[in-house]
Amino acid sequence: MKKQLIMEKALELFAKQGFEATSVQQITEHCGISKGAFYLSFKSKDELILALIDHFMMQFTSDIDYIVRGAIRDEDLLYEFYYETFHSFHKHSDFAKIIMKEQSQTLNKELILKTQYYDKLIENIILSMIERIYGDEVKETKYDLIYCIKGFMNIYSQLILFYNVPLDLKLLSESLVEKTNLLARHTTVPFISQELIQVFTQPMNEEVSKEQILEILEQKIDEIEEPIVKESVILLKQQLLEPTFSPAIVRGLLENIKNHPHCKWISYLLRRYFDY
Amino acid sequence: MKKQLIMEKALELFAKQGFEATSVQQITEHCGISKGAFYLSFKSKDELILALIDHFMMQFTSDIDYIVRGAIRDEDLLYEFYYETFHSFHKHSDFAKIIMKEQSQTLNKELILKTQYYDKLIENIILSMIERIYGDEVKETKYDLIYCIKGFMNIYSQLILFYNVPLDLKLLSESLVEKTNLLARHTTVPFISQELIQVFTQPMNEEVSKEQILEILEQKIDEIEEPIVKESVILLKQQLLEPTFSPAIVRGLLENIKNHPHCKWISYLLRRYFDY
DNA sequence: ATAATAATTGACTAATGAGTCATTTGTCAA
DNA sequence: TTGACAAATGACTCATTAGTCAATTATTAT
Structure with missing residues (x-):
């Protein structure tokens, strides 16, 4: 099947230039196939990026979920979570770049929904993780904690992906575990209340x-x-x-x-x- | 001068649809002027977005700098910093959206350089702020702290801008001040070393x-x-x-x-x- | 070997967009 | 009122793109 090939090659180009800026022509040239062949595998350019997002996000989400569910010792869970996250981002850096670049920037309705969908899944995984680790300690501040963790993931990914800095995964994970523990155990002023979270739990859909x-x-x-x-x-x-x-x-x-x-x-x- | 008008109207459209997805035609229609008139004010579409970025980032950067330099009591400085930041993002939400969307996603060389330039300025302001507040306490961890602060700014801005959630600026600022203090005072495992920071202080330029x-x-x-x-x-x-x-x-x-x-x-x- | 079927091609269409420029419209001083 | 200058217009060019389809090539079955 050409599908695999097209996805791989398109991934490279999207990561380098962005989705909009990459033409189907370019993709097919990069694959060594004709333009028509592209449309045998994908109904449209949009379908391609949706397939890419599904492919990787399903993998990433399930990996993370597996780690969180499977961790034996609560003390190691957070470390393993961060390690797996950045390991995955690093391994699939082309894809991670696309997600970072394309997040919320395009006008394609379906793409936005898909991104939001996976975002929500990951949020839920993080939530179940911190509830398991910290229990009632974070009852009042858990939604803020989710956002802080997401903030860490975001900003440190940028560092890794766009400056491709020498990467010590262990140190990075340790460092973020410490930070997360500090925030979890000592934060007293939450910003994101239960009420507030409902707004974007079922967002602008209807x-x-x-x-x-x-x-x-x-x-x-x-x-x-x-x-x-x-x-x-x-x-x-x-x-x-x-x-x-x-x-x-x-x-x-x-x-x-x-x-x-x-x-x-x-x-x-x-x-x-x-x-x- | 039409320049002002064009910038205002283009800002709205860019925030809604993104830069690439907005045509000059659309902008001029939205302004009620002709296509030619656009090119009397701007040499190109690119020049327009550069002008927009300069306009707002100069304002934002200098506002933040003013706050940081002008703060009388160190204890209030961080609060004022966050307050001003989110206040500014909220007030110029259209612009903030563009910055978030367009960050690193386009291929325009000049745009990337400009974004990096202001990013660096802001990083320096944050650095001088935390050095002033925490002094030697954060000697080993200051670069991580910068990135955590940037992470907070990032992720909470997203909340505010794209879910336009009811916004209690005071609570948000307080909440982030507490988090920042915790991290500053108790972090012991830095990830971003002095050596590492040099990589992106003078990045992929030469x-x-x-x-x-x-x-x-x-x-x-x-x-x-x-x-x-x-x-x-x-x-x-x-x-x-x-x-x-x-x-x-x-x-x-x-x-x-x-x-x-x-x-x-x-x-x-x-x-x-x-x-x- | 031959016919039938499937895969692949790339020239083509239709649409759109950035940027240009000959022409028109408006302004104001003499 | 006139003429000189500036401001504004929008039809046009040229380049590019997503997507199509008749024609060609490859594969398989008989």
């Missing part, structure tokens, strides 16, 4: 419907004391049922409520709904 | 010359004890002076030395020189 927002609104109205905030929410509810106010007014009302503790969520939903 | 490598090689040869490693280095030196061995042999010799403590650097330089 819009939250008007009805859902209304329901939440009604629940909250009674909890609000401050008259200005309360009236603002009531007016926004009216606007939701029957748009009458100008954008400026709506925006102003949203400003009124955005800092009220009970209204963070509402404010967020409405901002999305009214498209600010 | 290749290290054969003569320079030879010089370093000669220095190190005497320090090496293990016979296999020593012989490998000597053979590699010969290869450097007069290429005789096949790629496989060279690669094998490099493998021999890559884990020897004295040879990390040499191995790196040679790998680059022989282009592995």
Whole structure:
């Protein structure tokens, strides 16, 4: 099958030049095949990159998952996680480069969804890992910890991939284990709350419907004391049922409520709904 | 001047669709001007994005620098740094999105250099900040700390920009200050050494010359004890002076030395020189 | 050997985009 | 009002790209 060959060669070119900047012509030349042959294996250029992402992310995700599930001693788990992560990035550096470059930058809907999908999978693996290692210690700060770990993975990958620096995997993993332990054991001020994480757990897929927002609104109205905030929410509810106010007014009302503790969520939903 | 208008409108489109995916046609339509008019203000589409990057990065860099230099109490400095950073990202979210999307993904030489240039500036500002706050405490770990701070900035910006989550700047800054303090005060295992940082301080600009490598090689040869490693280095030196061995042999010799403590650097330089 | 089937080719189409330039429109001083 | 100069236009060129399909070549079965 030519599929394998095309994927390998395209990978090289995408890593070097990016997806958009690489033409099908270039790929087929690099493979020594004709342009038509490409379309025997893939329906389109888009299908190719989706296949590439699937191929590697399935591998990476399952490798990581295997490590996390299979680790015998909790103390070694984190080390093994980091080691496997960077080992994998290093081994498949061409692919890792593509993921870094293409993350969120293209406009292809399907590609974005796919990336988000795997991102979410990895987040869940990390979550189960830190719950296992730290248990209740990180109850309040676990989502922040996930993001810090992702931040480490991100920034140190950049170092490795784009500066291709001499790489001591053991040292890197040890170093990040220490950092992660510090954060896990001593962080007291979380930024990412349970409520907040829900926003992107089921992200911009489907819009939250008007009805859902209304329901939440009604629940909250009674909890609000401050008259200005309360009236603002009531007016926004009216606007939701029957748009009458100008954008400026709506925006102003949203400003009124955005800092009220009970209204963070509402404010967020409405901002999305009214498209600010 | 139309320049201002074009920059504003192009910014919106680039943030939404990316640079490559936005045509000059689209930009001019969005501005309500003709295609020709565009080229009265900018020599090319590339010049436009360079101008945008300069415009905002100059502002951001100088703002951050001002904060860091101007802070009165060291205890507040870090907080102010994070606050200003995320405040700025949030305020200029369209621009921040472009930077995130376009970072390293395009093939335009000048754009990459510009991005690297500002990146380096910001790194230096962070460095001077942590040296001021923590002093000798972070002597061994300061480069790692820079990268952790950059990692935080990166990953939390993504959260804010692409999920546009309700944003409590104060809480976020506080949260990151705590994390940074923890890392600064208790990290003992650095990954990024002084030596390593030199690699990307003056990155792939000019290749290290054969003569320079030879010089370093000669220095190190005497320090090496293990016979296999020593012989490998000597053979590699010969290869450097007069290429005789096949790629496989060279690669094998490099493998021999890559884990020897004295040879990390040499191995790196040679790998680059022989282009592995 | 021959026919049938499958794989492969590359010239071709249709679309798009960056950048140009002859022409038009607007401005303002005399 | 006129003419000289500047600003703006958009049809056009040229290059490039994704994707197609009639024609050719290779493979297999009989």
